[in-house]
Amino acid sequence: METVTVLGATGSIGCNTLDVINRHPDKYRVFAITGNTQLPLLMEQANKCSPRYVVIADPKNYDDALQLAKQHNVEAEILCGQQALEDVSSAPEVDAVMAAIVGAAGLLPTMAAVKAGKRVLLANKEALVMSGALFIDAANKSGAQILPIDSEHNAIFQCLPHDYTYGDLAGSGIAKILLTGSGGPFRERALDSFSSITIDEAATHPNWSMGRKITIDSATMMNKGLEFIEVCWLFGVNASDIDVVIHPQSIIHSMVQYVDGSVIAQMGNPDMRTPIAYGLAHPERIDAGVKPLDFKRLADFSFHTPCFERYPNLKLAIDACQNGQCATTSLNAANEVAVAHFLEGQIAFCDIAKVNEATLNALSMVEMTSIQQILEQDALARTKANELIRGKFQC
Known part of the structure; x- marks a missing residue:
């Protein structure tokens, strides 16, 4: 019986993780689930999987969470805040952590799991994008096992010797x-x-x-x-x-x-339960609830090279990768800001790449050797991206 913490339980990856876990009650039990704004769903999940803890990321939502917990007959202890997220990621009772909080918000709890030597099922790509060498060095030092959950990285992992x-x-x-x-x-x-x-x-x-x-x-x-x-x-x-x-x-x-x-x-x-099940059970295989491929029905496969004129953000990311950690941290932060403004109808689709490029051009690229420096650079890039949007890209 393995004990699992699910960071970001109400997102797509989190929901699929709990689905796979619920298919194997003899193999896994849930130690903690975390969420932030989708509180009714989080409490429904808690009622079903009976974790020891439910963590609310933003303390402002704590009182609402307590009320909903009573309504859903949730017996778990309700915690809130950044430290609680890190605590349920690094607790001695935890064997594996599904790191599925979207964006930079997932960095610190994921890093807490890594430093505690957990088996980390990494669905939060931003943690590596932001902290790269520090993340890998921490895993090597603690003995944490990093298993990629993104379908592409999971596929590469399976195809390597x-x-x-x-x-x-x-x-x-x-x-x-x-x-x-x-x-x-x-x-x-x-x-x-x-x-x-x-x-x-x-x-x-x-x-x-x-x-x-x-x-x-x-x-x-x-x-x-x-x-x-x-x-x-x-x-x-x-x-x-x-x-x-x-x-x-x-x-x-x-x-x-x-x-x-x-x-x-x-x-x-294309079902994320396959890589999730692979990560949970590695090196074994378990049923994920996913239908097998029917090769008789498959359409012809096609492949081509991406056009950077169509996908300027892809080119920005590849260039940032070659320019170092500060560039990738800054790009990720700028992009989170730009996408949020697009979803709010404040900038156009094409402006996302323009904001990202302008932010990188406006910032000095410095060497970063600590999590604190990474967080400071992340904040600086977000500030610059917001300034650019207010000053030039606002619709």
Whole structure:
């Protein structure tokens, strides 16, 4: 019986994690679930999975959470705030932590789990994008096991040799890592119509069911850019070792190309329960509730190279990856601000990339050696992005 904390339980990854856990009550029990604004759903989850703790990220929502807990007959202790998030991530009773809080907010609790030596199921790509070397160094020091949950990184992990040595592609006979992406909803849309893209259009993904922020990132392909950065840190590779490939069907989740001409691909229906189940049970396999591929019904696969004119955010992320930690931290922060303003109808779709690029150009890139410096740079980039939006990009 493994004990699991689910950070970000009410998001898409969190809900799917609890679904997989509920299919295997003999294998897993929930220690804590966390959420913030979707309080009714969080309490419904608590009533069903009976955690010891429920954590509310923002203390302002604590009183409402207490009332809802009574209404839903939740027996768990209700906690709130940043320290509580870190505590339930690092508690001695916890074996595994699903790190599924979206954005920079997930960095500190995820890092707490890493420093405590937990098995970390990493769905929060921003943690690595923001803290890179510090994150990996902390894992190496504590003995934490990092298992990628993003479908693409999970696929790469499955396609690598079991004895792969971090950073040694040549030693494993690997030529390239092929990172696939669907291309989002606008891969065939005329470029001269991008200025009229609506929020609803951008927030609808053709293949995956995800939260609004990550769906917008998929439409701009910033999500793929952040995944590109994460691949570098997860597997210890350089930007030149990775090729991004557009695969609209989202059946092949990523591939590893070997020097002998072989390509090993991981395939499956676009359902996040597959990588979640793989992470929970690794190195074993368990039922995820996902239908197997029916090869007789599969459409032809297609692949092509992404166009940076269509996806400027992807180019910004690849460049930032090559320019260092400060650049990737700043880009992630600027993008979170820009996407939030787009979802509020304050800037246009094309302005997201413009805000991101302008923010990077306005900031000095400095070396960062501590979490405090990373958080300060994150805050500085957010301030600059907001200033740019108020001053130039406001609709």
